[in-house]
Amino acid sequence: MRYVSTRGGVAPIGFAEAVMMGLATDGGLLVPASPPRLDDDTLRAWAKLRFQDLALEVMTPFVGDAIPRADLADLIERSYATFSHPEVTPVVRLGDQWLLELFHGPTAAFKDVALQFLGNLFEYLLERDGGRLNIVGATSGDTGSAAIAGVRGKARIQIFILFPDGRVSPIQERQMTTVLDPNVHTIAIRGTFDDGQRIVKQLFGDLDFKRELSLGAVNSINWARILAQMVYYFYAWARVTGGDPCHPVSFAVPTGNFGDIFAGYMAKRMGLPVERLIIATNRNDILSRFVHTGVYAAGEVYPTLSPAMDIQIASNFERYLYYLVDQDPVVVSSYLDFLGREGRMEVASHRLDRAQSHFDAVAVSDEATLAQIRETYERLGYILDPHTATGVRAAQGRTDVICLATAHPAKFAEAVTQAIGREAEPPLALRGLMEKETRCAHLEASEAAVRAHIRATLAKVDP
Numbered sequence: 483m484r485y486v487s488t489r490g491g492v493a494p495i496g497f498a499e500a501v502m503m504g505l506a507t508d509g510g511l512l513v514p515a516s517p518p519r520l521d522d523d524t525l526r527a528w529a530k531l532r533f534q535d536l537a538l539e540v541m542t543p544f545v546g547d548a549i550p551r552a553d554l555a556d557l558i559e560r561s562y563a564t565f566s567h568p569e570v571t572p573v574v575r576l577g578d579q580w581l582l583e584l585f586h587g588p589t590a591a592f593k594d595v596a597l598q599f600l601g602n603l604f605e606y607l608l609e610r611d612g613g614r615l616n617i618v619g620a621t622s623g624d625t626g627s628a629a630i631a632g633v634r635g636k637a638r639i640q641i642f643i644l645f646p647d648g649r650v651s652p653i654q655e656r657q658m659t660t661v662l663d664p665n666v667h668t669i670a671i672r673g674t675f676d677d678g679q680r681i682v683k684q685l686f687g688d689l690d691f692k693r694e695l696s697l698g699a700v701n702s703i704n705w706a707r708i709l710a711q712m713v714y715y716f717y718a719w720a721r722v723t724g725g726d727p728c729h730p731v732s733f734a735v736p737t738g739n740f741g742d743i744f745a746g747y748m749a750k751r752m753g754l755p756v757e758r759l760i761i762a763t764n765r766n767d768i769l770s771r772f773v774h775t776g777v778y779a780a781g782e783v784y785p786t787l788s789p790a791m792d793i794q795i796a797s798n799f800e801r802y803l804y805y806l807v808d809q810d811p812v813v814v815s816s817y818l819d820f821l822g823r824e825g826r827m828e829v830a831s832h833r834l835d836r837a838q839s840h841f842d843a844v845a846v847s848d849e850a851t852l853a854q855i856r857e858t859y860e861r862l863g864y865i866l867d868p869h870t871a872t873g874v875r876a877a878q879g880r881t882d883v884i885c886l887a888t889a890h891p892a893k894f895a896e897a898v899t900q901a902i903g904r905e906a907e908p909p910l911a912l913r914g915l916m917e918k919e920t921r922c923a924h925l926e927a928s929e930a931a932v933r934a935h936i937r938a939t940l941a942k943v944d945p
């Protein structure tokens with residue numbers, strides 16, 4: 483399989499190169515040039531597989547000859563051995579709907595499904611092809627801990643995660659600072675999340691520094707993350723329908739950066755019988771407005787009870803745009819230029835029709851989110867986290883919907899308590915965090931301070 487950039491400025495490259503490149507060098511996103519089409523017999527056969535074996539089949543055409551099959555199988559086994567559920571991503575019945583539980587990984591959120599695999603994949607490619615990777619990222623919560631859990635203890639990788647001191651929840655902070663592996667470096671900066679992001683941007687903007695220190699991003703846009711997330715769409719469909727190709731299902735997906743739901747779109751494109759892909763957003767509704775009007779325009783970012791979805795520009799949306807315009811990078815670039823200049827763009831009506839033939843979208847307020855957590859708990863005794871609750875709300879009144887459960891409710895105790903007056907029982911992964919030993923650097927929110935710290939740290943571990 484070859485990968486190309488959504489903006490057309492990268493000569494076709496293989497899987498390994500695409501994974502190490504992350505963001506395309508022309509500023510676009512890497513996408514597979516020719517995603518495979520599956521026939522019904524393949525779907526039936528895949529439906530019988532356990533999660534790990536299914537992952538191997540789903541990934542194989544996208545990986546191509548970049549990794550020998552036995553090695554890929556081993557990477558997959560090791561990536562999901564860290565999950566506490568034998569099915570990795572089990573499906574449970576929830577009233578008239580289904581819930582796909584994606585939170586059984588080491589940080590109790592769905593990002594583990596992709597980042598456990600990505601960490602092993604990075605390590606494998608670096609060991610084999612040589613090189614080092616120093617990951618630098620800023621987090622406001624979930625992504626940082628999942629990225630750390632993905633690369634802790636891995637050879638040839640160091641990770642630096644900046645977070646705003648005192649501004650992430652105590653659990654989230656502990657999920658990062660209690661990881662004591664020597665390759666993990668947490669940095670509490672005296673500033674805001676925006677300060678952290680700005681500093682990381684400045685560091686990456688210095689191309690000499692970036693090259694000299696082999697800096698890489700946490701990569702919410704790495705193709706391998708999308709690939710790992712496609713697997714559970716196939717898996718959930720198989721559990722619910724028994725693998726009947728004439729039985730389509732819909733998926734309700736709590737959405738921020740459009741990564742998770744884009745994986746569902748790719749699965750559908752490959753031939754998975756999907757009726758509707760339902761985008762659930764919170765008050766930050768840029769994607770929902772797009773699906774209803776064809777206008778993509780960023781607004782202000784509002785803090786909500788589902789913070790991982792507090793996003794106004796969805797970084798993976800560009801991948802969808804590319805397929806929406808029949809894989810024409812010139813059209814993608816012109817839309818994005820317009821967006822850059824005007825702060826908004828609008829797709830032609832035949833394209834909006836096409837988007838609406840795949841997607842529905844619902845923006846769910848905090849009030850409705852709390853009401854959904856309460857209602858589901860009272861009716862079914864199941865506690866939803868606030869992100870998952872937006873998806874369940876968006877799926878209301880429909881049948882044959884699989885709602886993606888993106889976080890364990892114990893991670894968002896405040897919202898859950900507000901809704902039902904009690905917290906959810908924490909899973910093993912979240913227990914005892916407050917008693918553990920921590921390690922963390924404290925720095926002022928300046929690029930110079932962070933740069934000096936990274937340099938000094940790397941000089942020690944990497945002489």
Ligand SMILES: *Cc1c(COP(=O)(O)O)cnc(C)c1O
Nearest residue numbers: 737738739740741742790888889
């Ligand atoms: C990241 C995240 C999301 C949003 O996923 P995207 O791929 O950015 O759309 C939803 N729920 C939780 C709990 C998350 O951590």
